[in-house]
Amino acid sequence: MKFIGSLVAVLLLVLLAYLGVGVAGLRELFGVVLPYVSVVVLLLGIVWRVLCWAKSPVPFKIPTTCGQEKSLPWIKQNKLDNPSNGLQVVGRMILEILFFRSLFRNTRMDFRGGEEKVVYGPSKWLWIGAIAFHYSFLVVFFRHLRFFSEPVPWLVKLTQDVDGFFQLGVPAFYITTFVFIGAVGYLLLRRLFIPQLRYISLVNDYFPLLLLLGIGTTGFFLRHLFKTDVVAIKELALGLVSFGPKAPVEASWLFYCHLFLVCVLFMYLPFSKIMHLAGVFLSPSRNMPNNNRAVRHVNPWNYPVKVHTYEEYEDEFREKMYAAGLPVEKTPEQAAAEKSAGDNGDDASSGTDNKE
Amino acid sequence: MYDTGKILAGLVAFIVVATFPLWFTNLFGSPSARPVLELPKGEKKCVEDTEYMRHWHMNMLDQWRNEVVREGKRMYVSSDGRKFEMSLNKNCLKCHESRAKFCDRCHNYMAVDPYCWDCHVTPTGE
Numbered sequence A: 001m002k003f004i005g006s007l008v009a010v011l012l013l014v015l016l017a018y019l020g021v022g023v024a025g026l027r028e029l030f031g032v033v034l035p036y037v038s039v040v041v042l043l044l045g046i047v048w049r050v051l052c053w054a055k056s057p058v059p060f061k062i063p064t065t066c067g068q069e070k071s072l073p074w075i076k077q078n079k080l081d082n083p084s085n086g087l088q089v090v091g092r093m094i095l096e097i098l099f100f101r102s103l104f105r106n107t108r109m110d111f112r113g114g115e116e117k118v119v120y121g122p123s124k125w126l127w128i129g130a131i132a133f134h135y136s137f138l139v140v141f142f143r144h145l146r147f148f149s150e151p152v153p154w155l156v157k158l159t160q161d162v163d164g165f166f167q168l169g170v171p172a173f174y175i176t177t178f179v180f181i182g183a184v185g186y187l188l189l190r191r192l193f194i195p196q197l198r199y200i201s202l203v204n205d206y207f208p209l210l211l212l213l214g215i216g217t218t219g220f221f222l223r224h225l226f227k228t229d230v231v232a233i234k235e236l237a238l239g240l241v242s243f244g245p246k247a248p249v250e251a252s253w254l255f256y257c258h259l260f261l262v263c264v265l266f267m268y269l270p271f272s273k274i275m276h277l278a279g280v281f282l283s284p285s286r287n288m289p290n291n292n293r294a295v296r297h298v299n300p301w302n303y304p305v306k307v308h309t310y311e312e313y314e315d316e317f318r319e320k321m322y323a324a325g326l327p328v329e330k331t332p333e334q335a336a337a338e339k340s341a342g343d344n345g346d347d348a349s350s351g352t353d354n355k356e
Numbered sequence B: 001m002y003d004t005g006k007i008l009a010g011l012v013a014f015i016v017v018a019t020f021p022l023w024f025t026n027l028f029g030s031p032s033a034r035p036v037l038e039l040p041k042g043e044k045k046c047v048e049d050t051e052y053m054r055h056w057h058m059n060m061l062d063q064w065r066n067e068v069v070r071e072g073k074r075m076y077v078s079s080d081g082r083k084f085e086m087s088l089n090k091n092c093l094k095c096h097e098s099r100a101k102f103c104d105r106c107h108n109y110m111a112v113d114p115y116c117w118d119c120h121v122t123p124t125g126e
C-alpha cells in the first residue's frame, strides 16, 4: 500500500507535467518559475535545517567506538575506529562520507548447518548498492553541468569521455546512466522483496526512490529514445543561470517532465530523509573524538546549581550538633581558632574549603 | 560545544559549490544563446526535416555507416523521395561545406566531440 501510494504519487507528477506542458502549454511555469522556486527552497531549506541542528546542544560525548581506545603506550590504539583527536576524527569522517564505512561493516545473522547454528557473516549487498547509487548519481549530476556552463569545464568533458568509454551507440551510452537506474532499482526491489525490510519501509522510503527512478528513466528516454533539442535546453539552462530565461518550445513535454521531477526532488529534499547528505557531517556519534578522559565535555544544558556543602551545613549547625553529641569534623574550638587564624593570616583557611 | 565556526564554514563552502552554475558562466564565460550556424547557400532542405536532423543526425550517420560498411548499400532515399549517397564527406559536408562553421559550432556548444574525424578527413581539410 505504501509502495502503491508512492507509485501513484510519482505517476501523478508525470501526468501533471504532461497536462501542464503537453496540453496546457505552461512552459514558463514548468521551465522557469518552478526551477527557480525549487532551487531557492533547496538551498534555504538545507541551510535552515543545518542551523536547527547546529542549535541543538550535544549533552554528552557520544562517539560510537569500534576498536581499542587510546590507552597505555604499549596498547595499540585503533585510530580510525576510536579516534582520540581532531585529525583522527577527520580520517574517520572521510572514510564514512566517501566510502560508507559503517555500512561496509554491516553483518547479517543466519542459520547455517542445520537450524540450530547461528552464524554471523559480512553482508555487503547494501553497501555495494549504496556506493553504486551515490557515485553514479554524482557523475550523472556532474555531467549535467554541460548544460549549465559555457565554456564547459574540462573536467566535465573528461568525465563524459571516461563515462562513454565503450563508445557504444550514438550518442554514446554512458556507463553511469545504467548504474544509476540499476542501483536505484536494486535499492527499491530490496525493500519490496525482503519481508523484514518491507515491514519497516514507509512512504518516505519508497517515494524518493521512485522519484529518482522516474528522473533516471525520463533522462534515459531523452537521450536515447524520444529525443529533444538539447541545444534549446542548454539555452534554457544558461538563461536560468544568467537570470534571463526563456522556456523553449523546441523542448518536448518529456523534458519538462524530467525537469519537473527534479524540481519536486529539490523541494522535497530539505524535508526528507535525503537530508542525511548534511546530517552525515553533523552526527555526533561519528564526528566527536573519544577523549572523554582527557578533555571534559561540558553539557551545554548545565546551569549553575545552588549547592549547600557539608562544610557549610556544619558551620551552620556546629554548636547544636556538638551539644547533641553528634560527630563533627571540627569542634567549635577548632573552628574558632581557624577563623581567627584565617582573619590574621592570608590563605590559611583555603585548605578546608575544598574538602568535600 | 556547538561548533558554530565549523558549521558556518561548512555551510559557506556548500553554498559556494552548490551555486557553481550561477557564478561560473557569468564570471568566466558568457551565457551565449544557440550558436549561429552557417547554413548551405543554395539549398533549402536538409536530408530530412530540420527538427528530425537536430534530434537524430547522429543515429542517421551511424545507420549509414553500418549500411555502407557492412551491407555495401550506398543509396539513401529520404522520406520525401529524394536520393542521397550515404556518405559523411560526399553528402553532409558537400552541402554543409565548413565543418568548423556548422557541425563544430553546435558540438562545441554542447561539449560533444565526435571521434569520426580521427579517420574521416573533411574535404576542406579543416
Ligand code: HEM
Pocket (backbone or CB within 6 Å): A137, A140, A141, A143, A144, A147, A171, A174, A176, A177, A180, A215, A216, A217, A218, A219, A220, A222, A223, A224, A230, A233, A237, A255, A258, A259, A262, A265
Ligand atoms: C537530480 C538531478 C538530475 C538527475 C539525477 C538527472 C538524471 C539524468 C539521467 C540519468 C539522464 C540520462 C543520460 C545521462 O546519464 O546523462 C539524463 C538526461 C538528461 N537530463 Fe537529467 N537529471 C537531473 C537534472 C536535470 C536538469 C536540472 C536538467 C535541465 C537542464 C536535465 C536535463 C536532461 C537532458 C536534456 C537529458 C538528455 C541528455 C542528452 O541527450 O545527452 N536533467 N538526466
